[in-house]
Amino acid sequence: MTRLPPADWTTRADLASLVAALGAHNARYVGGAVRDTLLGKDIHDIDLATTLVPHAVIDQCKAAGIRTVPTGIDHGTVTAILSGGPIEITTLRRDVSTDGRRATVAFAEEWREDAARRDFTINALYADPDTLEISDYFGGLDDLKARKVRFIGDAHDRIREDHLRILRYFRFQARFGDKPDEEAIAACEELAHTLKGLSRERVAMELLGILALPDPTGAVALMADRGVLGVILPEAKGREQDVFKALVAHEAALGLGADPVRRLASLLPPIATVTEAVAARLRLSRAQRARLICAAERKDSDANAPRALAYEEGIECARDRLLIAGASIDALGDWDVPRLPLKGGEIVARGIDAGPEVARILRAVEARWVAEEFPDQQRVAALLDQELAARKGE
Template sequence: MGRVLPPNDWTARPGLALLVRALGAEEMRWVGGAVRDTLLGLPVKDFDCATRLRPETVIDRCRAAGIRTVPTGIDHGTVTAILEEGPVEVTTLRRDVSTDGRHATIAFSDDWQDDAARRDFTINALYAHPLTGEISDYFGGFDDLAARRVRFIGDAEARIREDHLRILRFFRFQARFGGEADQAGLNACRALAPALKGLSRERIGAELLALLALPDPAPAVRLMAEAGVLTVVLPEAQARELTALERLINAEQAENAPPDPLRRLAALVPAIPTLAEAVAARLRLSKQQRARLVCAAERKDGDAADPRALAYYEGLACAQDRLLLAGGGIALLKVWEVPVFPLKGGEIVARGVAAGPEVARIMRVVEKQWVTEGFPGMARIEELLGEALRSNIE
């Protein structure tokens, strides 16, 4: 026997073992991230299965075993098995018939190497027998994984022409697994970077955020810039913004703040709200993401003077974004809940002020002082209200 999966906690899980029995151990292999991450000693979150069985047979066998399935991509051979451990994508072996950089026409195959040949990187084309753990490696992925080398299968330009998004995936995998960048892959990404313009903005946005969510994507992002890729997908990010990203990541690490892709995207966009709005629209971000990106772009030099006041007026997430982008600390916000201003307009009316704009003005005066004083209790608010009312009379 050759190389095998090291001992792990997932191959014998009840749901996965049931799927193996349903499909037949000789008809399936674990493939992709689960195999790669197990070899690296990393936690395994997602499971993918390749099989020689046709999709309809997969559905029939799973039904007979009591496993519910969803035909998530049945035209391309993918059926999702719903297991106790979570969903598992079961995909029939395939080979490409034709590609256009966005979509592929495929044909089913019963050859494991055919299936491996259509994958992107060698480290993602490792197959493991579900019972013995023996690894099938058709393109040197095992050695590339040991060397921390992200390498396209076969001709790099050919792989990219099959799916232009693989350019961004190259840099994402480089950020996660890579050491020194594979020169052939880097040259292919540089040569074909303009092809990214033909992809949907949603796909680019999702891949960019996935890259920025990694622990330290800054070296890979700088490599993207040097290869002329970043200017295609995010032309707003120039040398100053690359430095801002590096500074932000240092601040996150110093403050034990988890990686946040949207905050990091904000670092790569100049602090101009209208520009942030345009980037959010171009990348098809959600309304909530767009609002947060714009709020981060409204950052000012004085934001760090009173972090809790900033959080009160702008929201906790935006305040943390602005403080970290400025290189400041967020310790005051970590165990603090933004309070609700307890004074109601009716209490001001009860003091003899006619309902209308004057009530709102007095509320704003009291609220501003309440925030300035660090959110004191109701007794102090009553005092502040009294002061505001006396000032109003005078």
């Protein structure tokens, strides 16, 4: 019998109080916390599955002095607010009907029935809170050892229930998989077209989730090879995929964390109109859209003057462009973008009438200041003198 290994989170006093309030026989740990503890990974979220219906969960928690929030009560989920962090508690469920985008569910009474509606075998592992004994209904423990991401039951059926599971497969393959499961890959390829029926926000969320992983290059290459990437991101051609792969390697070499928006930019051609269309299609935020557009305007000359680039476009965009180009970002380091130590009023004080001529002189001084890599105020004053002298000599 396999048991969950000792972990800090399983000894939390507030979690023990919650389990006691529900009744240990009514609740089990499930999903990522169980899977990742078995793999020795850090645990960020803890979920409980329970045989109790939501209102019973709320009532029993209230009696124990535990506050709850009905975060997803229509689908059986209540969140318990604990001192060590929130815990989602979801009543056992079974699918009544599905259409690939949403499911109608009913509450279930059997743990196996709840497990059967989940996506992958490694996500259908339950642990008893008292004994830490693991319940494994579909071979998830063996798949976890073999680093195999496998759908529960028939892969085609699982995908038809929720088309987003295609992208979830590649995300989990990148995180936990070794050799891809052939049945899973074949089903993803055959049903890739169904991704077109999903909301753009859901597709964007999963795509960015894949790109946020430490090294998603293998998964992205597999998506491209099996026609999945072409459905959700047809702009990512062969050359762009090479740029993306080089970026991930460059980030790793510099010890940088993954940035999904930068990586998305690397998968797109450096054409602003194309990037604008992608940002609109994926319903990206205003900030994400601005980053993509700026990265799309990258030039081969960017690496020649990284600080000038940062001054013109901002540090974030400059870093994105330089990294996508495989260039050094050392010049940016802890450098703060300076402000030109010259105001239009100072030019007016030198005898120039307020208006377009002041703006022209200001731009001329600024251009020379940037070209000289941001010298001090004394040098700016000298540059202004030179511009004014040149104007008089015209």
